[in-house]
Amino acid sequence: MDVLLTVVVPVYAVEGFLAACLDSIRAGLTPEANASVEVIAVDDASPDRCGAMLDAYAAEHGGLRVLHLSSNVGLGLARNAGLAEATGRYVWFVDSDDRLPPGSVHAVLERLRESAPDLLLVDHLREHADGRLEPDASSPLLAGPATVDRLLGVQHTAWNRITRRGLLTEHGLRFPAGWYEDIPFSNPVLIAAERVEVLNRVCYHYRVGRPGAITATRSERHFEAFEQYDELHERLDRLGAPPAVRSRAFTLMINHLLVVAGNDARMHPSCRRRFFRGIVRQYRRHLPSGYRRPAGAAGLKHRLVEANSYALYSALRGMYRLTALRQRSTERTPAVSPDLSSTPRPVQTTSLR
Template sequence: MDVVLTVVVPVYGVEGYLYQCLESIRAGLTGEENASVEVIAVDDASPDACGTMLDSYAARHGDLRVIHLSGNVGLGPARNAGLAEARGRYVWFVDSDDWLPAGSVRAVLDRLHETKPDVLLVDHLRVHESGRLQTDPSSPLLAGSPDLERLLGVQHTAWNRIMRCDFLAKHDLRFPAGWYEDVPFSNPVLIAAERVDVLNRVCYHYRVGRFGAITATRSDRHFEAFAQWDRFYAWLAGAGADPALRVRVFTLMISHLLVIAGNESRVHPRRRRAFFREIAGLYRRHRPAGYLPPAGTPGLKHRLVAANSYAMYAALRTGYRVAGLRRRSTQRTPVVSPDIPAPPQRVQTASLR
């Protein structure tokens, strides 16, 4: 039977999460469905026991292909190594500290058979260390018929899109090295695709705040985001993108970089001014003709970037943080009489769509 889907799992320093990830991929598949899926795990010279765990898992189950890299190359090149060995018509990159909810692969296979897209976007939930499930702010953009301008606002990751392998080869789309490798890959994937489909169902659980994760690590390597956006703009120039698309992309880029700048877990406070200045430089390099910032607070931040006014940005950021602290400090736990039952707790739940 032909392989329909290759799931590539890059592995590095995740021995506490690895088995859950691998088990979730094939969970609930029938014999025929199982035969149409292959899983390739790429051991990116992991310093812990992950390499041994992968070999043991492959020996027990016989349906896992393992690639051991001789040296650590990083997430993007590790994904490329798995893609180079893929036999499926489609590829899905699943990070090894995340996992797939039950029925996800089956739902993806059914949709691929039905619509045969170049790219299939799926929804996800953010999973906090406490176990709390949270809908991503960009998830509502998946509703409705596929529209490129809207879908570009969906979180630009590799793991929320399943892609046809010959489409990636035709457009020479591969991951670069470095952090934020998704930027010059996942955005071109959507723009270059002729057929984009959406499976508006939660098919991925994304672990948030894990110790050791890039998004939870203070490092100057977050400055690598600027080179990745420059790479994307070089691709965009070659693609001859229309002006409206350039405006949409530019707004998303500045908003993304401002999120990084304001995140205490990524940029050290002593480096925030330098990071802000890099945003201002990127703003000058890529600002489309006639560009107008968005409305509201986001637009105010964009204007401060345009003016390279870090002092005003820092004051605005401090003001919002102080206001947030005051709101939390004025909240009071309601006093409940022992004779009156406490009101029921509101529990945040999430279900498959």
């Protein structure tokens, strides 16, 4: 039977999560469905036991091809290495510290056979360290019309989209080196696809806040996001993206960069002003003709970027953070009615939710 789906799993320093990830890919598959899937794990010169674990897993379970890289190349290039070995008609990039809920691969295979899309988007849940699951803020977009303008707002990652491998070859779409490698890949894949389908089903659990993840690491490497967005806009040029798509992509870019700038887990305070200046340069470099800023608070932040006003941005950020802290404090602290007598009275609590 021909391979319908190749699952590429780049692996680096995740020995505590690796087995669960690999088990989740094959879980619940019938022998027929199992024959339609190949799994390629790419050991990105992992410094821990991951390489040996992959070899042992392949020997015990079968159905896993292991590619050992001689030196560490990073997530994007490790994905490219796995893609180069893929034989499936479709490819799904699954991160090795995440996992798939039961039935996910089976559901994906069924939809791929039914509709033969260029691109299939799936829903996901965010999984916290304590096991708590929560939907992503962008997930409701998957329930509406499958238009490019709408789907550009879906979390821009590689792991929530299953792509026809031929589409990647036809448009020369690969991952760049460096952090934020998903930026020049995920939305160009969406724009290049002529036939887009949505499987409005949770098929992925994304671990958040894991030590070592870039979203939980303070580093100047977050400045690499600027180069990745430059590459994104070059790819949009090559794909002939229409003005409406360019404007939408521009809005999302500025919103995302502002999130990075304001995130204490990523941005050291000493770097924030310099990063803001980088956002200003991106704004001026890629501003589409006739662009209209978004409404509300997002639009206000866009105005501050446009005006290169870090002082006002910093003051606004401080005000928002103080307001949020006060609100959380109020929600957690019971409000007690004043007791002016010696007789105990029951505590009364109020909620601002």
